Amino acid sequence: MTEDYTFRGLPMASVLPGTTLLVSGPSHAGTREVAYSMLAGAEDEGVVVVTTNRRASRVARNFEAASMRLDPARSAIVSCVGQDDRDADVDARLAEVTGPGDLTGIGMRYSKLVEELHRDGVERVRTSVVSVSTLLSFSDVQTVSRFVHTLVGRVGSIDGLGVLLIDPDAVDERVLSNVAQFCDARVDVRERDDAPEMRVRGLPGQSREWTAVELYG
């Protein structure tokens, strides 16, 4: 039995291995930063980030901003921004797909990277997709939903942690609720007085009240 995943510096309790959270909030509210903070774990944990619309180098900067260090021994990035990322100089294993519409490619590369990390002894892996909103603008809702279901299943099967980012302003409420139903819980982020607040819905033992987040404090 593996231990719970804990969150450094965030107002939320630890979650069981195999949990996937949908992090929902507008891009200006610090939602992306909250999502990245959720990827910060113990030194021996691995991380795989699927970046749909930002280059690997930007992912690296997001990591740095969240006081995390990329390390090829335990970090991996699946880039959907095309060939531009082929020679990206980042301290992570890098895989690329032709674009955010290539859900098969994303899934296969992701699976392979997770297998490689496991083979290299990294047992606990945090998985992130930044962001599902982009996927939804390249494929229909049903296909993206199937992708999310399978990804959530994969995260569950490896006792990992899943953090999927979505921008509610960019997608229809019905679409958001469909995607949310495949995740175990939802983390909402909003902006109050120039600072982000968050709440967790759908998991026992978590605060459902809006709570201020001190990012990277």
Add this chain to the structure above:
Amino acid sequence: MSDNATVLIVDDEPSITDLYALRLREEYDVRTAYGGEEALKQIDEDVDVVLLDRRMPDLSGDEVLDHIQERGLSPGVAMVTAVDPDFDILDLGFDAYVVKPVPEEKLKETVETLLRRSSYDSKLQELTSLMSKRAALKAEISPDELDDNAEYERLGERIDSLRAELDDTVESLDEEDFSAAFYALSRGQE
């Protein structure tokens, strides 16, 4: 009438076809074809799995596969080959390959694997389509009316039971099954 899955076995050597049929008959509804042309007559939407010999004199396994896909059918397909292929099988449109001669255990295991995967894919497709339908209904009808809407209620029940079935299926999937599931996302799309 039976709830058994249907397996179509295609090989131009009748002795091989009949042997596989004998081994699978207990658990599945089995159809046999002694060639590619005959396979096209036997295949329809009831067939869940096809064991397809790659080298046949009239129509090759690859050609049969093309026809199957053109007709919009999506059974799980295991290509039976004489040699271990050194290519990425998923790119070729079939789901597994087995090398001749196929031992009994391997034969059964292959059929089971393909059934598990296609059951996951088809249930998931049905689930996402029902969820979209339900969301559309919800947008059209006022909350009060929804409570009395029989269609909405039926949808909800079907969605709940599908989700429960899928949760069980997911737990039985292995690494390769997940890859196959991701692969299936690009199938049936333009």
